[in-house]
Amino acid sequence: MVHSKTNCPARINVVINADSSCVISKITLEHNHTLSPYKSRFFSCNRVIDTSIKRRLDLNDRAGIRLNKSFNSIVVEADGYENLTFGEKDARNYIEKARRLRLGEGDGEAICNYFREMQERNGNFFYAIDLDDDFRLRNVFWADARSRAAYECFGDVITFDSTYLTNKYDMPFAPFVGVNHHGQSILLGCGLLSTEDTESFAWLFRNWLSCMSDRAPKAIITDQDKAMQNAIARVFPNTRHRWCLWHITKKIPKKLRSYGEYHSMKSVMMDAIYESLTEIEFEEKWKRMIACYALENNQWLSGLYEERHKWIPAYVKDTFWAGMSTTQRSESMNAFFDGYVNSKTSLKQFVEQYESAIKNKAEKEAELDYKSFNSVIPCISRYAFEKQFQDVYTITKFREFQVELKELLHCETSLLSSTGKRENKREGLPQNSIAD
Structure with missing residues (x-):
């Protein structure tokens, strides 16, 4: 509780009667300090934002205009701070409360029904819902059983990007994306956020970590967003963070x-x-x-x-990045959803189309699995290690290896120094030579 510094005696006492009527019982008008009428606007009872200003703040926020610029324009229009009945903090509090998933009719219920249905089908379906003080949907996260299983094999490195749906739906679609054994982008869970601040990202990361049995990724690639960076440091303190x-x-x-x-x-x-x-x-x-x-x-x-x-390659090359240096995986996953949603797609339709998009992605992976098990890419050299890779790599990865091998074939190597070298009696080459 905050107490008055001056213990000013000025007050109005009101008695509420049994019939709910009010009677003023005492009035003291004398103050023991200098009066400053223009400061009365700082009292919480006087801080009010009228409807037209709220609408203006909301529209400017949707248009991507920073809050401080919106507030400054209102100050100029009112000809000074003293002519406003609210401050910048009040405006910021309003915008933060207004930034919720802007749902169409039936969207909130559709999401909850979809999640319940998916969990009934498969107990490994995971979802989390974040509600505000008025029980309105604020943030959501979900991951199907396939995504959770894929993370067990391909969860060392992920990319995270939250820019895709910002302009289309007034909400960021935030997918966790990895790369599989075919070099394909795979979805490892995703969320819809009401706002891109540290608390929202931290909420999303904590739920994703819980979904993945508290096994954090070894490395993550994002853009330079400061709020995202703070949340990663808080939730994934031991994960190597790289900028796109x-x-x-x-x-x-x-x-x-x-x-x-x-x-x-x-x-x-x-x-x-x-x-x-x-x-x-x-x-x-x-x-x-x-x-x-x-x-x-x-x-x-x-x-x-x-x-x-x-971000400098020379500084991050000591970490495995699965061939990634940018968030292009997240962006390609976003592009994948473009075939199923458009600028007029409601949130309700989005969650319904999500499953269709994922099934299509799984079908393409199955096709590549089939090709890798039933066809062989010929070797281009006589080296035994190429045959070894041919046996264990998928077709996509073996082709990538052959590109590197072709470059190696044109290299001339010379021995600078060695320790414990023994000669190859058959060919007169060091035992660790590439000819082996």
Whole structure:
């Protein structure tokens, strides 16, 4: 409880009678402090946002206009803060409460019915629903039995992206995506969020972790969203977090085009990013670039350098990433759903089409499984290790291996040093030679 600092005696006492009528019993008008009428708007009883302002705040929020800009425009229109009956915090509280899954008629009930039906069919279907104080749907998460089983085999590395449905449905669709033995994107659970803040992401990550038997992924790829980053640190403290390289490099024109030597600067930066084999090599190239183009005061580049361990290939190559460096898997999964939903699809229709989309994805995986078990890609070399990979790899992965092998065949190797070397008596080559 907050008490008055001055113990001001000014007050109005009211007595409520048995018949619910009110009688003023005492009035004290004297104050023991200087009066400041213009501060009366700070009392909670006086902080009111009228309907027209609420609608304006809501529309601006849907249009992606930041709250501080919306509030500042209202201040200007009112000709000053003192002419408003609410503050920026009140506006922010209203928007946070209004940011709920914007459901069409029957959508909330349809989602709950769908989840119950799926769980009745298969006890391994998992779902979680987050309600606000008024018992309205705020966030949802679900994962079918196939997704949970796939995570057991392909859960080392996941990508997470929440941009797909933001513009279409006023809510982010947030899929957890991995890659299977055919190089296909696979869905490992997904959610619908009312807002993209740290608490919503943390709620989603906690439920996904619970769904996956509390086994966190070894690595995760996301964009640079700060709220997402905070939630990952909170829920997956031991998971290696990598930023999507594509999301960073696509910002280069916007951030650096104003410089006169932009084209040469971009070329040098891309060389430092992609051609540095070691951390030391990157450091040298980056520092030369900063000095050469006088970029010491560029805050964007300074921020990227501070977080270089999260996105520069030379810094993250010590971790298994399943061939991924971007959130393209999440984006391709989003594109997969495009065949089943469109801009006019309601949330109710979305959850109904979700199952059809997943079944289609499973059918394509089954087709590739069949091809891998019933056909063989010929070897391109005489090396025994290629035959070994031919026996255990799927067709897709074996073809990827052969691309690397073709490059290897054109390499000439020489022995720089060895420890405990023994000669191959048959061919006069080191025992660990590729010829073995």
